[in-house]
Amino acid sequence: MDGFLFPHFPAPKSLAQFALFRKVENAAQLRKRIIGAAALAGAKGEEERDAVNFAFIDAKLITSRLHLQTAIHQAILAFTQDSLRTKYVHSEILFYLNPTNNITEALRRYGISDTSTDMIVVRVGDASLPPSNAQELMKDVVIGTIVPFSELEQVTDWGAVKKYHKLNSEAAVRDLKGEEERIAIDRIVTSTVAMKSVMQ
Template sequence: MQSYDYPHFPDYASNFHFALFTNVSNAADLRNRLVQASTMQGEEGEAERQAVDFAFIEATLICSSLHLRSAILNSVLSQSQGTLRTKTVHSEILWNLNPTNNISDAIRRYGVSPSTTSLIVVRIGPPSPPSTIQAQMQEVVSGTLSPISELKNITDWAKVRKYHKIGQKMDKDPIKDTQKAHEIVLSTVAMKSVVV
């Protein structure tokens, strides 16, 4: 798991943590749990929402940690300016990752789905010990906690390119081609607040 402290973020959101899980086996259950948690009543509902208060992101659509961090930066900026488009700062990450303006599309594509096997879990919040957060993450996700450097073997570039409408080859050299596609993805996420 990676932990970050951003001194320029407001105190209530100055830290964030993200972890990559591979071989995830409970994606379908997790998705149902999230849907149910959102409608549960009373104290029980509060507790359940606390337990799953993370962003769950389909890891095959994330190109790099900078890609993810750009989406997190945008989400915290919106939260601090009171301009969140979705209900929470965590769901805002999904919205920021998706190139179109449709919220349910964003959740369907970038959120957890029954077929998810690689998952990135994000928590944005006030400073708290990384070990506690990691334990909370492992509580809800059954899978192998993997280093974020594994991401480069997981990214599904064909899908990323499809969602970002990068049809043509950007360069003859395959490495440069991917680099340029990555740059388009990064810029698209960073300028999410600008309607293209």
Template sequence: MRDGRRAVNSIHKTRPYRMLKEIHLSHLPQQLAIFVALYKDVENASILRDQLLAGNAEFEYAFLDASMILSTSHVLASAFRAINDFMHNRLKSRNVHSETVFCLSPNNNIAESFRRFGVTETTKNLIALKIAVTPDITFDSVEAHLDSAVKGTSVEFNDENIKAVQDLAKIKKVYKLTNFGHENQKKGKTAPHGISSDTPEKDLEMAVIGSMTLRGAT
């Protein structure tokens, strides 16, 4: 199933006063839960990056620079495709978590996708995502590890908090959507990929996810 746009159909398990979210995507096995957290003002991004580069299994996450993320659906569409490719032995990178970073890309350059969307030494706002590919990966285990590993302020993973830290101009540039906006809609121009919705924000989200999906067709 290639259309990552279907990943927006999801079930969120909420736990009061706990910022880590557990998400189950439609059309995927329920045991493959996604655990995701958003952090602001991260102080140790360089250490997290070093652990990834060293191949430390304890730090096998999709660590995303939140400034390059448009919405929760943007993240979940990427995770959906990565899990789907994992299930069908189609991974192009090391594991399902690095694949989640790669699946954000509008092109097939894996190294470039890590530079653009992954954690860097200068990352200040971070999304940490872990997929339960083994039974020992649970809400409690992920929460405990992230609490000790990430030095930052945990906030709820939602569209409002993502919007507060995103670099919209940079996101549009990466996806070649710099001219996409409300003025285009006023002039009667159709959204890229032949999709449209009731709001310019949702049109942009669908255009971004469409770019990710079309990457596999090129």
């Protein structure tokens, strides 16, 4: 478990706790559960929506801890300014990760698919929620193994990141290789997330 504390935001949205899950076995069932929870009415619906009240992110499109942190920060900022483009702060994280303003595309690309085996699960909430509690809530819905976030470097699909951000012919990365290329790509995509609200 890991987390980002944002003390300048209101307490109910001042902490983002997250974990990198690998070897996930129930992505298809989880997607079905998320979709079903949105349609349920009454107390049962509220209970089910609370159980899956996370951002479920396809880990292969995240380039670094800062990339993730920037998207979370921008989503919480949009929430506090009453300017969400999506219905919830967790789906807003996916929106900010996507380089375009197409919400459906953002959910499809950056959300989990039926075949996802590596995912980052994020819970934005009150700083009073102990990490152990957040972890248990995540493990209640995701069947997989929580690993150190440093394992992200084994997961990131740099080719897919370049494709979605249209960087294959970008002069800033075209002649770079290996670690230099990855650093340049990470800087570009993180800056894209940070600037998205300005460019809308």
